[in-house]
Amino acid sequence: MQLESMYQEIILDHYRNPHHKGLREPYEAEVHHVNPTCGDEVTLRVHLEGVGDDAVIADVSYDAMGCSISQASASVMSDLVIGKSVKEAMVIQDEFLELMQSRGQGEPDEDVLEDAVAFAGVSKYPARVKCALLAWMAWKDATARALGEAS
Amino acid sequence: MQLESMYQEIILDHYRNPHHKGLREPYEAEVHHVNPTCGDEVTLRVHLEGVGDDAVIADVSYDAMGCSISQASASVMSDLVIGKSVKEAMVIQDEFLELMQSRGQGEPDEDVLEDAVAFAGVSKYPARVKCALLAWMAWKDATARALGEAS
Amino acid sequence: MTLLPEEIKKDFPLLSRTVRGGRPLVYLDSGATSQKPVRVLDAEREFYERHNAAVHRGAHLLAEEATDAFESARSTVASFIGAAPGEIVFTKNATEAINLVAYSLSNAATAGPEAERFKVGPGDEIVVSEMEHHANLVPWQQLCRRTGATLRWFGLTDDGRLDLDDLDELVNERTRLVALTHQSNVLGTIPPIEPIAARARQVGALVLLDAAQSVPHQPVDVTALDVDFLAFSGHKMLGPSGVGVLWGRRELLEAMPPFLTGGSMIEVVRMEGSTFLPPPQRFEAGVPMTAQAVGLAAACDYLTELGMDKVHAHEEALTAYALERLGDIPGVRIIGPTTTEARGGAVSFVVDDLHPHDVGQVLDELGVAVRVGHHCAWPICRRYGIPATTRASFYVYNTLADVDALAEGVRHAQKFFGTV
Amino acid sequence: MTLLPEEIKKDFPLLSRTVRGGRPLVYLDSGATSQKPVRVLDAEREFYERHNAAVHRGAHLLAEEATDAFESARSTVASFIGAAPGEIVFTKNATEAINLVAYSLSNAATAGPEAERFKVGPGDEIVVSEMEHHANLVPWQQLCRRTGATLRWFGLTDDGRLDLDDLDELVNERTRLVALTHQSNVLGTIPPIEPIAARARQVGALVLLDAAQSVPHQPVDVTALDVDFLAFSGHKMLGPSGVGVLWGRRELLEAMPPFLTGGSMIEVVRMEGSTFLPPPQRFEAGVPMTAQAVGLAAACDYLTELGMDKVHAHEEALTAYALERLGDIPGVRIIGPTTTEARGGAVSFVVDDLHPHDVGQVLDELGVAVRVGHHCAWPICRRYGIPATTRASFYVYNTLADVDALAEGVRHAQKFFGTV
Ligand SMILES: Cc1ncc(COP(=O)(O)O)c(C=O)c1O
Ligand SMILES: Cc1ncc(COP(=O)(O)O)c(C=O)c1O
Numbered sequence A, B: 001m002q003l004e005s006m007y008q009e010i011i012l013d014h015y016r017n018p019h020h021k022g023l024r025e026p027y028e029a030e031v032h033h034v035n036p037t038c039g040d041e042v043t044l045r046v047h048l049e050g051v052g053d054d055a056v057i058a059d060v061s062y063d064a065m066g067c068s069i070s071q072a073s074a075s076v077m078s079d080l081v082i083g084k085s086v087k088e089a090m091v092i093q094d095e096f097l098e099l100m101q102s103r104g105q106g107e108p109d110e111d112v113l114e115d116a117v118a119f120a121g122v123s124k125y126p127a128r129v130k131c132a133l134l135a136w137m138a139w140k141d142a143t144a145r146a147l148g149e150a151s
Numbered sequence C, D: 001m002t003l004l005p006e007e008i009k010k011d012f013p014l015l016s017r018t019v020r021g022g023r024p025l026v027y028l029d030s031g032a033t034s035q036k037p038v039r040v041l042d043a044e045r046e047f048y049e050r051h052n053a054a055v056h057r058g059a060h061l062l063a064e065e066a067t068d069a070f071e072s073a074r075s076t077v078a079s080f081i082g083a084a085p086g087e088i089v090f091t092k093n094a095t096e097a098i099n100l101v102a103y104s105l106s107n108a109a110t111a112g113p114e115a116e117r118f119k120v121g122p123g124d125e126i127v128v129s130e131m132e133h134h135a136n137l138v139p140w141q142q143l144c145r146r147t148g149a150t151l152r153w154f155g156l157t158d159d160g161r162l163d164l165d166d167l168d169e170l171v172n173e174r175t176r177l178v179a180l181t182h183q184s185n186v187l188g189t190i191p192p193i194e195p196i197a198a199r200a201r202q203v204g205a206l207v208l209l210d211a212a213q214s215v216p217h218q219p220v221d222v223t224a225l226d227v228d229f230l231a232f233s234g235h236k237m238l239g240p241s242g243v244g245v246l247w248g249r250r251e252l253l254e255a256m257p258p259f260l261t262g263g264s265m266i267e268v269v270r271m272e273g274s275t276f277l278p279p280p281q282r283f284e285a286g287v288p289m290t291a292q293a294v295g296l297a298a299a300c301d302y303l304t305e306l307g308m309d310k311v312h313a314h315e316e317a318l319t320a321y322a323l324e325r326l327g328d329i330p331g332v333r334i335i336g337p338t339t340t341e342a343r344g345g346a347v348s349f350v351v352d353d354l355h356p357h358d359v360g361q362v363l364d365e366l367g368v369a370v371r372v373g374h375h376c377a378w379p380i381c382r383r384y385g386i387p388a389t390t391r392a393s394f395y396v397y398n399t400l401a402d403v404d405a406l407a408e409g410v411r412h413a414q415k416f417f418g419t420v
Helices: A009-016 A068-081 A086-100 A110-124 A126-150 B009-016 B068-081 B086-100 B110-124 B126-150 C005-009 C038-051 C061-080 C094-110 C113-118 C138-147 C193-203 C250-255 C290-306 C308-327 C356-365 C378-383 C400-416 D005-009 D038-051 D061-080 D094-110 D113-118 D138-147 D193-203 D250-255 D290-306 D308-327 D356-365 D378-384 D400-416
Strands: A029-035 A040-049 A056-065 B029-034 B041-049 B056-065 C088-091 C125-129 C150-154 C175-181 C206-210 C229-233 C244-248 C266-270 C273-276 C332-335 C346-351 C371-373 C389-393 D088-091 D125-129 D150-154 D175-181 D206-210 D229-233 D244-248 D266-270 D273-276 D332-335 D346-351 D371-373 D389-393
Touching (some): A009 A068, A040 A068, A056 A068, A056 A086, A086 A126, A126 C356, A126 D061, B009 B068, B041 B126, B056 B086, B068 B126, B086 B110, B110 B126, B126 C061, B126 D356, C038 C290, C061 C088, C061 C290, C094 C229, C094 C244, C125 C138, C138 D273, C244 C250, C266 D378, C290 C308, C308 C332, C346 C356, C378 D266, C389 C400, D061 D088, D088 D094, D094 D138, D094 D229, D113 D250, D175 D193, D308 D346, D356 D371, D356 D400
Antiparallel strands (some): A029 A040, C229 C244, C346 C389, C371 C389, D088 D244, D332 D346
């Protein structure tokens, strides 16, 4: 059974007990993203401290509706990026994106991705890759907007 | 060779020496018909004497551009209908239409169709049936209009 | 069962394949697209290998044969729904068929006096329902945007039926067209067309049915339905992809302005302007989906031989069984009617504490192909306050054992995620 | 010859059939539609028998495979013309592709600020030419009718070329779009795109090429052509019927309002209104012609293996020979360029005192399939004062012997009708 390789315990844990969930103040940017094929939605806020690439991600808060993969991914993502500089977080995002596009062939760097390595199995299922990326894309969009407003 | 069955001598004669060709006065109705697939055109006038079905077709005159089949058909048609009553001519038209739709299976009545029996071979070629019918349809249309105006 | 699905399955090469590590395929996604019998594939291939040519454009033998094949496909499709061949317009799918009507209405504004009766503008209303597929909703939203007309809609009752309480108010003197699904692809619901069509007649509104899910699954006769337009797709009724149908009442098609323009739909072309052929050619610009029309006719023949009454009865039996088996599972809730009355074989459901994507994933792993999401009818999800559903949909080749596999798969998903 | 047409013919089942009492078929009507190699038919069938499902709509294995097949077909087609996959929109034929752009321009009027730059209205001009196929003429006539814009056109020189004398006057500050054939289906002419596109750039006009006859017959690279849109059909390039392509520059597609609307092209749908996906999905409403896109990709692969340079050289050789053989016949006049310079392989001609229909009939009787009539480009006939032409058009499977059969057939027709 391949199910276990997709739904690793880490993913199910984050799904059942999502971290950083709920919309909080303060924030510089809020975005709403949807997955048009299934209707999954996320509203996500970013709060930065500092300017430009060196700004620190002080908080990521979100409200999300969706499957286990999209929920767990939002939780893992916020764990990973909160406290990092935008520059560092973008590296993680790139690495995660690459893993998701690897069609099961990726060799994730656990030092960079931490819990997010658990999503390696998802990359074998093209239709679910969008679920795993939903919150990441929302975060990237919100961060770009927050930086745009700061400049 | 099947060509001879389509291009009977009668047809080629009418093609080379079309009867009643040229636009003449007087007339009660003039129509312009085209064959949209090949661009063949006919402008046709009808001159009736009398009213209703019993009116006599005093003249059919036309100007036509097109292939041997459409030219010969216009010539044969005008030969056949001029001098007949509208009622009689409609019977001939029906008979001709039926022959053309017979896909080579029709048994034309030579007493009714006279020279037009020569078109039996054309009915085997669906793309050419429209050529053979062009002038007939124009005549029918013009006659209906002429009667409409008379009433 | 009325049909012998085990026998029928043998006609469908794809259904014998295995998935996900050798599991037999249980295909329960015919609502999205159906599989194709060998006969349909052979008909297309035979056309390409023997008769392929551009239709209505040539005088040589192949062109004659291709034109004959295409026009005889039109006749077959026409008979299948009790229509005349001249009322059948081939499109690429149901979506194009519906857009064709919507654009004809806005094109009427600049199409001259003949098209006057189709003109739509501010103050006019178009009526749809909350259970429409996006294909029968967005084109009307866009028509309203282009013309300034207003979109209104029937709501839904809690048990998945059209709410007709407001019928007389909703469909009124301002209504120009009522566009309704003939069978919901999510709820399975078959709305009562008669009272709606009667009311539309009363106020002089046109009626268009989205028959994408009805023509494949129930006997449909356009002379019995008192409506004006019907749209459906070939790929949902055992036919090829790339072909759909618009049926329209002859006198309407005669008066409607063209939509797509180009070759084969013109009468006379001058640089300064053009005139157009009568229907159906007026609406079929360009070289058409010839082989696909031929394939669709073969699909109609196949279904006719099975008998559409039997097809419907077969699906009713499967639906009844599915409603029962799924209904027995604690935590499963059917979205849509829970009996087979006025209902087709699309069965949507939600599972407590489980997202449809996750249910679908477990089923897929077990070889059971269902669809998850909003099924291109997002407003239904909003209406019932759910993010999405899992949908099983049946066809001639499905068996009771397929339904068992579905129910067992749902239980397995519950166990896997520990929700029971 | 550059290609080995006798070998190639073996890949095309239809070409081995006989016609009219056992005569071998000489197919010289590829300009209308091409025949299909076994590989294309197999690719379609393999898709139906193994991977058929609705694309972009499902999460099960078949849906994944079908989506992969469809998107990889998009990549193949994109490479074939040097484009990015995201710039390729699948349509049902070239005609729909051109209509898509024409309707996007009129839809811009009500589509919000993003689409502002596409708005067309009174005072604006659209420029075409007198050698356009109806598919690249009537949609622009209709656009002008919908919006009040003015249609203008390039005339033709006596030897079948575009008359560019008025270029700077015709394409001016009022010009919004220039829509031109990239290779005439009647005259064979390949117009000089460069100066026209340069002038269009200068005045800020868009350029659309009707590439229905160029992409199948010559190497086409959209990065080399400085244009905005390209439209072509699968069925003319060895692919299935029912699939065509619109290529558009990404930034334009991004800003263009949708045309056909429905499922798979939406982002969010509410009863009150909807938002749309980025291109290419925005322009692909409904279940697409999936198997046909897969077949078209197989056709691209086949042509790529032959080499488009060689395809072009092969046709040039056939055209040169045809111009020579036909030119030798007293009473035959070529309509279009009489040399192979800037010219493709559509050879139209008239025969003194013989109507094209009659020439075509004799040729058909001899097994030679050509097209007769106005070839969906009626204004060309008016321009040259002729009712119609006979047209031979060549492709990869044609031989010099096919040209001989044509020339002999024309002589036979002259003899039969006694005109020589
Ligand atoms: C030059 C040209 N443009 C456009 C078309 C239209 O192509 P289709 O009928 O496949 O849409 C054709 C072929 O008919 C053509 O030859
Ligand atoms: C009810 C309904 N209407 C319309 C459509 C649209 O059909 P297509 O995508 O084939 O155009 C579908 C299927 O997707 C449907 O289920």
